[in-house]
Amino acid sequence: xxxxxxxxxxxxxxxxxxxxxxxxxxxxxxxxxxxxxxxxxxxxxxxxxxxxxxxxxxxxxxxxxxxxxxxxxxxxxxxxxxxxxxxxxxxxxxxxxxxxxxxxxxxxxxxxxxxxxxxxxxxxxxxxxxxxxxxxxxxxxxxxxxxxxxxxxxxxxxxxxxxxxxxxxxxxxxxxxxxxxxxxxxxxxxxxxxxxxxxxxxxxxxxxxxxxxxxxxxxxxxxxxxxxxxxxxxxxxxxxxxxxxxxxxxxxxxxxxxxxxxxxxxxxxxxxxxxxxxxxxxxxxxxxxxxxxxxxxxxxxxxxxxxxxxxxxxxxxxxxxxxxxxxxxxxxxxxxxxxxxxxxxxxxxxxxxxxxxxxxxxxxxxxxxxxxxxxxxxxxxxxxxxxxxxxxxxxxxxxxxxxxxxxxxxxxxxxxxxxxxxxxxxxxxxxxx
Numbered sequence: 001x002x003x004x005x006x007x008x009x010x011x012x013x014x015x016x017x018x019x020x021x022x023x024x025x026x027x028x029x030x031x032x033x034x035x036x037x038x039x040x041x042x043x044x045x046x047x048x049x050x051x052x053x054x055x056x057x058x059x060x061x062x063x064x065x066x067x068x069x070x071x072x073x074x075x076x077x078x079x080x081x082x083x084x085x086x087x088x089x090x091x092x093x094x095x096x097x098x099x100x101x102x103x104x105x106x107x108x109x110x111x112x113x114x115x116x117x118x119x120x121x122x123x124x125x126x127x128x129x130x131x132x133x134x135x136x137x138x139x140x141x142x143x144x145x146x147x148x149x150x151x152x153x154x155x156x157x158x159x160x161x162x163x164x165x166x167x168x169x170x171x172x173x174x175x176x177x178x179x180x181x182x183x184x185x186x187x188x189x190x191x192x193x194x195x196x197x198x199x200x201x202x203x204x205x206x207x208x209x210x211x212x213x214x215x216x217x218x219x220x221x222x223x224x225x226x227x228x229x230x231x232x233x234x235x236x237x238x239x240x241x242x243x244x245x246x247x248x249x250x251x252x253x254x255x256x257x258x259x260x261x262x263x264x265x266x267x268x269x270x271x272x273x274x275x276x277x278x279x280x281x282x283x284x285x286x287x288x289x290x291x292x293x294x295x296x297x298x299x300x301x302x303x304x305x306x307x308x309x310x311x312x313x314x315x316x317x318x319x320x321x322x323x324x325x326x327x328x329x330x331x332x333x334x335x336x337x338x339x340x341x342x343x344x345x346x347x348x349x350x351x352x353x354x355x356x357x358x359x360x361x362x363x364x365x366x367x368x369x370x371x372x373x374x375x376x377x378x379x380x381x382x383x384x385x386x387x388x389x390x391x392x393x394x395x396x397x398x399x400x401x402x403x404x405x406x407x408x409x410x411x412x413x414x415x416x417x418x419x420x421x422x423x424x425x426x427x428x429x430x431x432x433x
Contacts, residue, residue, distance in 0.1 A: 001142065001191070002033050002068065004140040004141070004142045004189050005068060005096060007131035007132055007134075008131045009031070009099055009102065012102055012103065013029075013102065013103065014132045020132070025058075029062070029065065029106060030055060030063070031064070031065035031067055032052070032065070033067045033068045034066060034074070036068075036069035036070045036155050036159045040324070045070060049066075063091045063106060064092070065090070065106070066094070067093075067094050068095070068096055069095075069156070069159035071094055071118045072095055072159065074093065075116060075118060091109040091115065092106060092108075092115040093118065094116075095117065096120075096161075097160075098117035098118060098119060099126065100124075120160075121161060121164075122161065122164065124145070124164065125167075127167050128170075136181075136405070137183060137184050137373070137404055137405050138184070138185040138186075138187070139178050139185070139186050141171060141186060141189060142190065143165065143171055143196055144164060144190040144191075144192075144196050146160050147160065148163045148192075148195070149227075150330075151262055151264060152261060152263040152334075153323065153325075153329060154329060155326040155329055156191055158329070163192070163195060165196050165197055166198065168198040168199060168209075171188075171210065175213045175214075175217070178217070179213055179217055184217055184218065184407070185217065186218070186219055186220070187222065188206070188210065191223065192223065192225040192228060193222070193224060194224045194228035194233065202233075203233055204230065204232040204233040204235075207221065207236050207237065207243060208239075215241070218244050219244065223250065224248065224250075225250075226270065226274055227265045229249065229274050234274075234281050235281060238281040245286065246392040247285055247286075247287055248288045248289065248290075249287065249288075250290035251268075251290070253295065253298075253305075254305040254306035254308060254309030254310075255301075255302035257302060258297075261297065261334075262331070272312075275287065275313055285391070286316040286391030287313065287315050287316055288317045288392075290318065291306065291310075291320045293346045294338040294343030295323045296337055297334070297337060297338075298323075298338055303346050306350065310350070310353055310354055311357070314357055315354065315358070316361045316362075316393070317354075317418075318354045320347060320350050320351050321347070322347045358417040359416060359417040362415035362417065362420055363415050365393070365420055366414065369411045370389045370390075370393075370395065370410055370412060370422075371390060371407060372387040372408055373405075373406075373407055374386075374387040374402055375388060375404055377399075380396075382399075383399055384396050385397055385398075385404075389420070393420055394420065395410050395412070395419070395422060397410050397421070397422050398423065408424055409425040410424055
């Protein structure tokens with residue numbers, strides 16, 4: 001979602017005659033787009049601002065901006081000891097619902113005035129703003145903003161505001177424009193896309209319409225909340241060949257007691273029933289999830305039950321985190337009574353266990369021929385290309401004479417827990433989606 005917001009900001013600034021530069025030393029404005037979900041993200045921001053501080057020493061006229069979810073929180077902290085001495089270099093602070101003000105705030109900064117705008121909105125969706133996308137193959141489209149769930153551990157409703165859905169027809173028009181430009185992969189984004197609603201059109205309606213724009217474009221989505229995952233949406237995903245059979249459904253914990261404390265509004269049994277429906281409709285589905293380990297009062301039994309959930313469902317992958325208290329959330333008021341030592345041990349056990357499952361799931365693809373969308377050169381070798389399967393698995397294969405944006409078929413020859421490796425299947429280069 002931060003990437004989509006960054007492209008939105010680039011679009012706004014492009015309209016105001018700013019141009020993107022790759023090198024910081026060539027920039028007149030440098031900005032960091034922040035995330036507030038995890039505590040370590042905030043620490044990384046201070047590190048990044050330290051780099052900007054060095055740039056500002058060399059070029060005092062450069063304007064430094066902080067954007068996004070942490071803007072309000074950072075505003076009150078930039079001059080504290082926690083900010084590590086970088087607060088004084090920040091000229092502009094803009095929250096996620098105030099990006100329209102950025103050009104005028106930058107103009108203020110050019111005249112020596114600090115610019116701050118952090119008010120949340122109940123209506124802003126940036127529906128009329130065209131993001132500046134430089135990828136050319138994959139696009140991320142925000143279909144809604146904010147969240148109404150108020151999970152006890154989550155700061156998002158306080159930093160990104162309440163749910164607002166974008167105009168149904170504007171989203172379809174945006175996908176049509178991407179198709180004309182040759183994009184091949186579109187991800188619909190929202191904190192909880194399952195609650196999308198515009199003039200009676202729900203997320204299943206939107207997915208169906210978007211998939212029908214161009215059958216050569218893969219359609220993905222994230223993130224879903226289990227409480228709002230409908231049978232209609234599951235059936236829609238299953239029924240359209242170009243909607244990827246890849247479902248990210250955060251469970252957070254396998255323990256009903258912990259789920260209740262997290263205010264997740266579903267039980268482990270309800271979650272299992274959803275997974276069963278998904279697997280029945282899509283036997284080849286790739287499932288991923290989120291896990292939080294070490295939530296307040298979590299016992300060894302709660303931890304064991306979560307491990308059992310991983311074993312039972314057999315996720316292809318998971319985003320796994322130690323619990324970190326986020327200020328002003330309901331969980332922040334609870335005693336963070338799990339020691340760092342226990343949190344670290346439990347998350348290590350979860351990661352190790354899930355990695356074994358992921359490795360086994362990937363090993364099962366060896367010998368299969370998979371449709372792959374080429375994304376570009378492998379990060380480790382310019383002699384190899386990388387791409388993704390329908391199930392969002394990364395595949396590495398020899399370069400030969402193929403280019404990013406092409407669909408090819410790759411025969412998988414080996415794998416690890418994170419990546420598939422293979423050779424191009426020359427007898428079947430055409431891909432029908």
